[in-house]
Each structure stands twice: as C-alpha cells, then as structure tokens.
Amino acid sequence: MKPGQQALQYRGQYLPVTDILYFTSGAGIVPVVDQVRAVLPPGSSSVKGASVVWINKNEKDFDVAMTTLESEYSKYNTKLAVSCIIDDARMNELGTNKDINDAVPSFRPGTMAVISGPSDFCAKAKKYLTGRGYQEECICIL
Amino acid sequence: MKSLSQRAFITHNHVLHRQDFNSRIGTFQSPILLPMTTSRLNMHANVAVRLDTPLLSPESFQPTPVVLWRTILLLITSDAFKAASSAFIVAFTMTFVAKVLTRNSNRNYMISWSRKFSQSITYKMKTIQSILQQIPEKIIPTTGILQSIHSQLKNARDRISKNIDDWSNQSNRMSRSSQTGSGVPMKFNSSDPITQGWGVCTLLSKKKVGRSRYMQYEFSLPYANNTLPLSLGQQITLSCLEADEKVVRGDFYLFSPRNGQGRFSVLLPDISHIPDASKTTGNGGGKLDSQALATLEYELGKDSGDFVSIVVKRLLFLFKLSL
Numbered sequence: 060m061k062p063g064q065q066a067l068q069y070r071g072q073y074l075p076v077t078d079i080l081y082f083t084s085g086a087g088i089v090p091v092v093d094q095v096r097a098v099l100p101p102g103s104s105s106v107k108g109a110s111v112v113w114i115n116k117n118e119k120d121f122d123v124a125m126t127t128l129e130s131e132y133s134k135y136n137t138k139l140a141v142s143c144i145i146d147d148a149r150m151n152e153l154g155t156n157k158d159i160n161d162a163v164p165s166f167r168p169g170t171m172a173v174i175s176g177p178s179d180f181c182a183k184a185k186k187y188l189t190g191r192g193y194q195e196e197c198i199c200i201l
Numbered sequence: 202m203k204s205l206s207q208r209a210f211i212t213h214n215h216v217l218h219r220q221d222f223n224s225r226i227g228t229f230q231s232p233i234l235l236p237m238t239t240s241r242l243n244m245h246a247n248v249a250v251r252l253d254t255p256l257l258s259p260e261s262f263q264p265t266p267v268v269l270w271r272t273i274l275l276l277i278t279s280d281a282f283k284a285a286s287s288a289f290i291v292a293f294t295m296t297f298v299a300k301v302l303t304r305n306s307n308r309n310y311m312i313s314w315s316r317k318f319s320q321s322i323t324y325k326m327k328t329i330q331s332i333l334q335q336i337p338e339k340i341i342p343t344t345g346i347l348q349s350i351h352s353q354l355k356n357a358r359d360r361i362s363k364n365i366d367d368w369s370n371q372s373n374r375m376s377r378s379s380q381t382g383s384g385v386p387m388k389f390n391s392s393d394p395i396t397q398g399w400g401v402c403t404l405l406s407k408k409k410v411g412r413s414r415y416m417q418y419e420f421s422l423p424y425a426n427n428t429l430p431l432s433l434g435q436q437i438t439l440s441c442l443e444a445d446e447k448v449v450r451g452d453f454y455l456f457s458p459r460n461g462q463g464r465f466s467v468l469l470p471d472i473s474h475i476p477d478a479s480k481t482t483g484n485g486g487g488k489l490d491s492q493a494l495a496t497l498e499y500e501l502g503k504d505s506g507d508f509v510s511i512v513v514k515r516l517l518f519l520f521k522l523s524l
Binding site for chain 1: 394400411415429434
C-alpha cells in the first residue's frame, strides 16, 4: 500500500467556496462523510452550507453511513442538508426524478459540486449538474 | 576510681539544679558542701504549699511564646524525633519508589494517588483547624502562632494541589492526543530501492455493514501507533500479486477515520450474495463469476475491481482450505 492520488480539487473562479453539493451514489458516500466531518465544524473552512444528495437503488444500502450522517446533521442542522433518495441511477436518467431535482440546489457563485460514486454514475451526474447550470470548473469528481 | 568520679559529677550536677530551683522560689542554700538530706530538709521548710490549689494552676503558669518555641525546638532537636523522622522519610521514599516503578506506565494511577494525598492533607488540615478553634485562647495563648503555622501549611497544600491539577490537565491532554490521532505517520520513501515507496499492511478481518451489500475490509499497519499520512480526499493504493505474478492494484477511500492508529478499513461491494460467486478453481487462480466481476467493475472501476476480485478469490480459497 501507499498513499494514492489527491482527487479533491477546485478549479473554479469563485473563491472562497461557501456552499458544497455532494452528489453521490453507493459506496461513493465514504469520502463524502470524511469531507462533511472536515468542513462543517466552525472555523475549519469557508463553507457555510453543505448539501448531501445520496442515491441508492436499495434502501438497505443507506446503512453504510446513515448513522454518521444523522450524527453530523444533529450537530450542524443549520449548515447541513441530507437527502437520501432511492433510485436506480445506473438505469434511469437523473433528471427524471423529482426528488433529485428538488434536493439539488441551484448553482450560485461560491458553490462547489463534488461527485462521488461509480464511474458511470459520475459521468451521468456531471452531465446532469451541467444541465442544471453548474460550471464544469466548479465540479469535482472523486 | 573512674566510676566514683562519675557518680560524684552526677551528684554535683543534681545539686546545682536543685540550687537553681530553690533560688527561683526565693531561697538559697549552699548545697555543694552539705549532704543531700540536709538540703532537702531545709527546702521543705521554706516552700509554702496549699492543699486546696494545685502547685501549677493555669492562672499561675502562662508559658510565653519564647518558652513554647524553645520547647518545640528541643522536641525537634531531640534524638527520638530525628530517628522517627528519618524512619518516616525512608519508609515513604521506599513506598513511593516501589509504586512508581511498578506502575510507572499508569499515569492515571499517579494522578489519582496524588489527588488522594492532597485530599487527605486537606482533611487533616481541617481537623487541626477545628480543634484549634475549639481551644479557648486563655488556655493556650499561642493559638495564634499555631494558626499562622496552619495557614502557611495550608498555602503550601494549595500550591501542591494546584501543581497536581496542572499535571493532571497536562496528562489528560497528552492522553487524549495519543488516543485521537497524534500517532506516528508511516513513511513511504519512493527513493528506497527495496520498498519503492510501498508499505506493508495485513488483512485483519471483513464484516458486513448493516443490511447493505457492502463489506468492511480491515487492514493492520506495521505498528500499533502508525497512522496513514493522507490528506482530505486522498486515496490509499493497495497492491498485491496475482497467481501469475502479475501486479494488480486499486485505489480506495478510507472507510475508517484518516487519523486512526494501527489499522484502517475500506468499503468494498459484497459479492458473496451473487450466485456462483464462490465458484473458484482449486488453486485459487480461477476467475469469479462474470456477474460478480461486472458488479465490482461497475462499483470500483476496472483496476480496483480486479484487485478486489483477487483478494476475494484468495479469501474464498483460504476459506475452502480451512474447511
């Protein structure tokens, strides 16, 4: 084993980053949980608000990190929004799900989107977010 | 002859002492030249004794602070006091050293012992203070002096307690930091021709995460206090050899906290529920079912999926061997 690549990079023009959207599916929630823990504590970052949109095909897969996210939400309920959505992101188009459309906030300067999950999902999510007005430079794929 | 002179000296000294006493109560004798019996008879004749009052009543005997300090000084400089003090210091030192040597690693024990010691001192101080307050000033006029000594001891005790508290707080901070992530980061030196920047970890266990279709694979680091030097959003690369000596590697995010000591874990799809996933060839060099491979490849990508398939395949092979 050895340390691998650093994938978290922001290439956008709007600094500082004040809002983060975590758009994830399946086991992609693993790095998201680590980042939520890191950026939400007061004084740790410039982030004022974070939204987590977690999509799974099976409701049981939310067991992976539901407890941790609930714990973080109870601590930072004014800064964190969590949406757990059951959908087959592998087969369906993301834009057709109303819950997803409602959970993803509109883009505004200072917002960064982080996509995490299977590579197919990441490609779909990037296309979806770009369609929602997110700039490519503000999207980071883990 | 020598014993006779000694006896004479003692007698002489005794008579001199009695002479001092007699002179203080207003009589003077010439005792050196007189026999002892004569001296005693003369003294009794001159002392006025009343049967209804004690010889030394509290009203008539009021020791001055000088007398009290002289008495305390005599007590301190006496051989008995020195012997008792030396014995106490030796016993205390031996007990303290023994406890430190036997429980040196247990810092909490030292702190608790120090606190108990401080509390016992406090209790004894309060007891002495209450006793002193109950004694009327006219019986012992030196209560003020004793109280000043008590206040000085109390100040010393307060200073000791403060030092113990500071020590305790510092110890707690050190203990917390050692538990929460100030371990020793592993070094990965890519210029090392032998390791080429790779470290060693060992698969410890795997367990299912809740009701999900994911498994948590836990690995141990070389030392219990080792940590992985990963930054936010950085992956760990795992590598192993395939059966034909081909190197496979995969990149994963840590499922465990990044600053965890001694071990780490990653989250991987559980393919054991897929039918025929456990059908491997006998020597561990076979391939997993195509559906399982497709699942791994979708979830993790091709490289990481291949790595996991090797790990899972070997685990299944070892599981078969253990049966």
